[in-house]
Amino acid sequence: MKRKQKGSGNGRILTLHTALRQQAERPFTDERGLERIIFFSDAVFAIAITLLALDIRLPPLPESASNGILLAALGSLWPRYLSYGISFLAVGMMWLAHHRAFRQLHQYSERLMLLNILFLLVIGFLPFPTAVIGEFGNAVATIFYAAAMGLAGLLLALLEWHIRAERRIFWTPLVFLLSIPLALWSPDAAKFSWLFILAPMLLRPSRKEGWVE
Template identity: 30%
Template sequence: MALPFRREADETDRLLALSDGVIAIAITLLVLEITVPEIPPGSQISVLPNLIIERWHEFFGFVLSFLVIASYWVNHRRIFVHIERHDKGIVWLNHLFLLMVVLVPFASSVFATYPDQFGVMFLSGTLALTGFSLALLWSYASWKQLVEDGFGSRTVEIQAARFLTSPLVFVLSIVAASFDVGFGVLTWLLLIPLNAALQSRLVENLEAYDSDSEYEGTG
């Protein structure tokens, strides 16, 4: 019985295929939350541009959720690039991540319908939990030593920091929105410089790791 279990542990293709499919569906459903405004009876069609502009929060929620899910997909892909095998814990933590991903379109819809304090906090909370579930997946994989051999602890730490950046920004957004809704929305902009800085550090460490691997291979 050990051989079939070992084959199952080494197989990640189906897990990735399921994840890609779920994420693709969730990211597509986001656009359905953008509604076409109806022109009031007796009004001219010239009022349509203003009606669309009034729904700016729907477009903003769509773009934000799309970019965040896309970022989480990139991080998810990056995790499984370095995971060589998996166990039941990885499978169920991955399902937890997918559970949160499919909730994002609903959270985006709530924000589009109620672009107030509750809407900002609800969307931020959902995106934060999604990010935390992904960080938990990486932490579990590194703790269980399911990542490729020789993967440096420093790189593991930078990866963890990279995965925690976005959810922590959304937690900050929740706190900020409790005082001022506009400030809560503005905190989302922190995602750009923080993720860019950590991504640069991560690339440097991965390049150093690849160089060391090549050197050991030729030694």
């Protein structure tokens, strides 16, 4: 009798699991809901890109600082300029890929919304590793930054795979993830390797379908 009750309990759990899975995969077709997802995503991207520049600050200088002192202070910020530029390009390219994928979308599900939220979670976090690498620039900071960017790219690839978009962003996360072992040897070499995220754009600028892979 106890075995029968246990089996019945397992059956109810499986039924609940199946129902929840079907609910997560059930497609919604209302345009208003899809527009809200897109607007929310664009807002997160816009805020993240704006926050990237907030860490670029001059060190305290007297008002009487000479031109040479001010110029030297501006020049000393080059690691922050570099981290801002790379982050802006990477986030901008991921926004383009996200826009292309959702442009093909006519319906959505709760699972898609969850994947999108996870992706946006990392996008909103990116200003922090950008600030860290702009401040320190050592191997730990470089690996931390590359891992965050690589994770964002992998989540976007997973999101596009779920949408079944024709194009998937694999190149950007590959560049950042491959730079992690390189950072153990030379953090500066790893940083400059991130410029390879521009390769698809430079090699095929005339492709109408886009250049992010």
